[in-house]
Amino acid sequence: MNRAGPRRAGPVLWIAAAAGYALLLSPVVVVAVVSFSAGQFLAFPPPGLSLRWYQALFANAEIMTALATSATLAAVVTVLSLLVGLPTAYAIARLTFPGRRLLADLLAAPLLLPTLVIGLALLLALQPLKLVATWPGLVLAHCTLAVPFAVRIMTTAIAAVPAELEAAARTLGSGPVRAALRVTLPLSVPGILAAAALSFLVSFDETVISLFIVGPRLTTLPVELFRYAENRTDPLVAALSMLLIVIALAVVLLVERAAGLTKTLAKD
Structure with missing residues (x-):
């Protein structure tokens, strides 16, 4: 008697899952990158990278x-x-x-x-x-x-x-x-x-x-x-x-x- 095993996810499902994760995580990635900005204003991509705003955060x-x-x-x-x-x-x-x-x-x-x-x-x-x-x-x-x-x-x-x-x-x-x-x-x-x-x-x-x-x-x-x-x-x-x-x-x-x-x- 043959028993069907668990079905593997097809390429369409993988692409849809990847697109969903990208949609959910992309705002977090943008915020993370901007948090290390060396600039004075919110901008993406940042003009440079720095820890100055984390230092300012913990000093506030x-x-x-x-x-x-x-x-x-x-x-x-x-x-x-x-x-x-x-x-x-x-x-x-x-x-x-x-x-x-x-x-x-x-x-x-x-x-x-x-x-x-x-x-x-x-x-x-x-x-x-x-x-x-x-x-x-x-x-x-x-x-x-x-x-x-x-x-x-x-x-x-x-x-x-x-x-x-x-x-x-x-x-x-x-x-x-x-x-x-x-x-x-x-x-x-x-x-x-x-x-x-x-x-x-x-x-x-x-x-x-x-x-x-x-x-x-x-x-x-x-x-x-x-x-x-x-x-x-x-x-x-x-x-x-x-x-x-x-x-x-x-x-x-x-x-x-x-x-x-x-x-x-x-x-x-």
Whole structure:
């Protein structure tokens, strides 16, 4: 009996894939080249190559302060997203209760709404509470986007763990909480790490919502980039963009190496 093996990709598919990668990566290549420009203005190709704009970037006190703010904010948002999202994801994936479907739909709502609408709504809600331009206000605003992402990924990861394993642990004497912590949770670690990485990146790269919440003394790196680009057209903007890209890539590669982010997200 002949079994057909996996089909090889034809030349047309290879060409289409190469064209797709070129289309996606060409802007990054252009920004990377411009970030090493020796000129005074954004231009491609650059008149020469230099590290002057990276030196200017790391010497800029405002940008470095915004970088520290974004990193700290993203770390706090990640921890809160996991603390809130993990029990919520377990309840949606494992338990049966009235309003379960409604809860899942409500958590998915921020993913469907334009961030401009969410930002304006948060501004109107936080302003009377005097939380605008404060750390609690920024954390709450970023959690509005990060928590739904974390819940979605962890729900998929928990649902992928066979419920029979947890049931077997309970028949052997483990309580519901212990069975969940000793069986389901360890097997869901790749999904939890993926949710943590995505929560960090969502918070670190968020611009639109942050524009509504930040103030003159408390700003994030993407907002600082936006403000800088409004008034200047030098290659420091490209150097700062490359810094954002490198940080995001480092987070993704770290989680991919630790838990297989690609495989985890592929289960969704």
